[in-house]
Amino acid sequence: MVGMKDRITQDLRAAMKARDAARLSTLRMILTELQYKEKEKGLAVDDQAALQIMQSMVRKRREAAEIFEKGGRPDLTAKELAEITVIESYLPEQLSEDALRELIREAIAESGAQGVQQMGAVMKCCMPKVAGRADGSSVSAIVKQELQKQ
Structure with a gap:
């Protein structure tokens, strides 16, 4: 390779x-x-x-x-x-917003987070899965939105 x-x-x-x-x-x-x-x-x-x-x-x-x-x-x-x-052109294909939201929902379920206070736990669980395929600030914003829905 x-x-x-x-x-x-x-x-x-x-x-x-x-x-x-x-x-x-x-x-x-x-x-x-x-x-x-x-x-x-x-x-x-x-x-x-x-x-x-x-x-x-x-x-x-x-x-x-x-x-x-x-x-x-x-x-x-x-x-x-x-x-x-x-x-x-040298970076991996970026995740679509829908795919990113799905990964974040899985991370929320996996971490058992109940509110925005546990955002760090969700980010810790989520970032290795999206490494290189999504920007940290967009992941953070979507995690916050998803946690506020709960």
């Missing part, structure tokens, strides 16, 4: 040959971030850590795109959204 970093490197070479400047710069940015984390930790970044790093990159770009949108900079917004598209 080809590792995440190797796959990105292969795609970087393909982007160079295709002269795809936008994809090339984003792939370089991903590799730079992975190398930075390796030097910071002193260890090789495994695929799971690479996924977490890329999820963080997507989150930062979403925030930046929102800020640029509010600031009236559609050019920079488009650039951030294009980077998000490239980064997301």
Whole structure:
């Protein structure tokens, strides 16, 4: 099985040959971030850590795109959204809201939570199941909604 970093490197070479400047710069940015984390930790970044790093990159770009949108900079917004598209191509398929709600309901039943006060127990039970397939803030919001219904 080809590792995440190797796959990105292969795609970087393909982007160079295709002269795809936008994809090339984003792939370089991903590799730079992975190398930075390796030097910071002193260890090789495994695929799971690479996924977490890329999820963080997507989150930062979403925030930046929102800020640029509010600031009236559609050019920079488009650039951030294009980077998000490239980064997301390496992330696992995101759960739909319905599938996420179902997993959360199962976690609530499993943990026996009765109210919002026990949200932490539900999150602890739920997050390993959705790891990499859903954003923590959206999971938290849905858990809160589901617990308030009870």
